Amino acid sequence: MVNKFNPDYIIPPGETLAELLDYYGMTQAELANRIGKTTKTVNEIIKGKAPITPETALQLEKVFNVSAAFWNNLESNYRQLLAKKAENEHLQRQIDQLEKFPITFMTKNRWIEKHTDEIKQLEELFKFFGVASFEAFEKVCQIRLSNPDTAFRQTGAFEINRESVAVWLRRGEILAREIECEPYNEKKFKEALLEIRKFTSETPDIFVPKLVRLCSQCGVAVVFVPETPKSRVSGATKWLNPQKALIQLSFRYRRNDSLWFTFFHEAGHILLHSKKETFVDLEDNNEKGDLEEEANQFAANFLISPSKYKKFIEANDFSTQSICSFADELQIAPGIVVGRLQHDGIIPFRSILNKLKISYRWDNE
Known part of the structure; x- marks a missing residue:
């Protein structure tokens, strides 16, 4: 059995960058000069407000001798986690919609997998319909008892x-x-x-x-x-x-x-x-x-x-x-x-x- 670690917090790539600055005793202003950015941009990267672009990743590679791929992966994972967090919050607000669907019947007949986690169950339902949200379900399925179509x-x-x-x-x-x-x-x-x-x-x-x-x-x-x-x-x-x-x-x-x-x-x-x-x-x-x-x-x-x-x-x-x-x-x-x-x-x-x-x-x- 593998225990998966799912933290409820998300660490921006800027924290790793801040640790490197401390290690090298380098100020944000000095880094800004070395990579040709403004101090404000560097500060926003460290706080997670601005992304590390592929161009910036190449510049950081030269300054710290840490591969651009490393920085790109940090940024990609961070943005993915942010999107997942926002998606989960969106799904959480739609959990009550689950009761409208015959979930028990569907899982019993193995049309979808059964999950104790309601968000995962909601995601299973979306996979079944091939949609990303209930808003999309309404547009795609077009099942209204008064629908003229x-x-x-x-x-x-x-x-x-x-x-x-x-x-x-x-x-x-x-x-x-x-x-x-x-x-x-x-x-x-x-x-x-x-x-x-x-x-x-x-x-x-x-x-x-x-x-x-x-x-x-x-x-x-x-x-x-x-x-x-x-x-x-x-x-x-x-x-x-x-x-x-x-x-x-x-x-x-x-x-x-x-x-x-x-x-x-x-x-x-x-x-x-x-x-x-x-x-x-x-x-x-x-x-x-x-x-x-x-x-x-x-x-x-x-x-x-x-x-x-x-x-x-x-x-x-x-x-x-x-x-x-x-x-x-x-x-x-x-x-x-x-x-x-x-x-x-x-x-x-x-x-x-x-x-x-x-x-x-x-x-x-």
């Missing part, structure tokens, strides 16, 4: 923590960096979605790697990130650059019908809407914007053909056997049909047909 689906019935949403989105960006994608190709993505529809009856250990691989070949990175506390987020869509899109999913509702609807909803944003917008889907409410309605309609129609759905409804047979047969015809999971019927108010949400829905769990649960 970000389209949110949310509810007023539950508290939503914007910092927690920001953490969830940032984690998705970090994971997406690790996925190598070919340049985005709209035609290939549409074709891939037809193939992905067939994955809905498979288990996550089967469909997740297939989904990620197929989408990456079209320029879309798909990542799965556990929902952060009070984020109430189910999915998000964002363009990381003009040739790479991100679809982020949380398994929030833990059911296959919700997961697949959310995925195709996000795919709808990619195909239908601007690359400049970020879409974050939180709790549903009754006031969705036009873009969200378009994405909803895309997902609904892509999963279940409108014409076939109309005929199925008209038949008025919603038995387990009928739903399973209809799902087989469409090549999708029966739970998706149940979810659609419940959403449209055709069958109740509390129904024996819920047994056709498949629930998912994260491995760490």
Whole structure:
């Protein structure tokens, strides 16, 4: 074990210079004459008010036969320590901001390291976001529930923590960096979605790697990130650059019908809407914007053909056997049909047909 010495005081390089003056019995005025500076400048260097410049370091080397590198290192270390002290004081004033973020969740999932020192924990948070301060966080992350640049689906019935949403989105960006994608190709993505529809009856250990691989070949990175506390987020869509899109999913509702609807909803944003917008889907409410309605309609129609759905409804047979047969015809999971019927108010949400829905769990649960 190495014990590190962290003094709470900072010694300016001028003190070393003052010791040399005493050793040689030289006055500040004499040194000023020898290096071509004013006595005032020498005095300010000794007090730490003026820096030892590279030019001054070379001059001191000649006078005392002590290398310029020595003086430059003293000055550099001194200025670094001063900056660190000022930074720590600045961070100390922002410590109370930590409680807004799900730090315990982040350290438990090893997204950041855990520190007992609050300043170090704050620095870990900044490293996670890739920013130097909360001021920078506000400019870069742009996660405001009322931000017009970000389209949110949310509810007023539950508290939503914007910092927690920001953490969830940032984690998705970090994971997406690790996925190598070919340049985005709209035609290939549409074709891939037809193939992905067939994955809905498979288990996550089967469909997740297939989904990620197929989408990456079209320029879309798909990542799965556990929902952060009070984020109430189910999915998000964002363009990381003009040739790479991100679809982020949380398994929030833990059911296959919700997961697949959310995925195709996000795919709808990619195909239908601007690359400049970020879409974050939180709790549903009754006031969705036009873009969200378009994405909803895309997902609904892509999963279940409108014409076939109309005929199925008209038949008025919603038995387990009928739903399973209809799902087989469409090549999708029966739970998706149940979810659609419940959403449209055709069958109740509390129904024996819920047994056709498949629930998912994260491995760490």
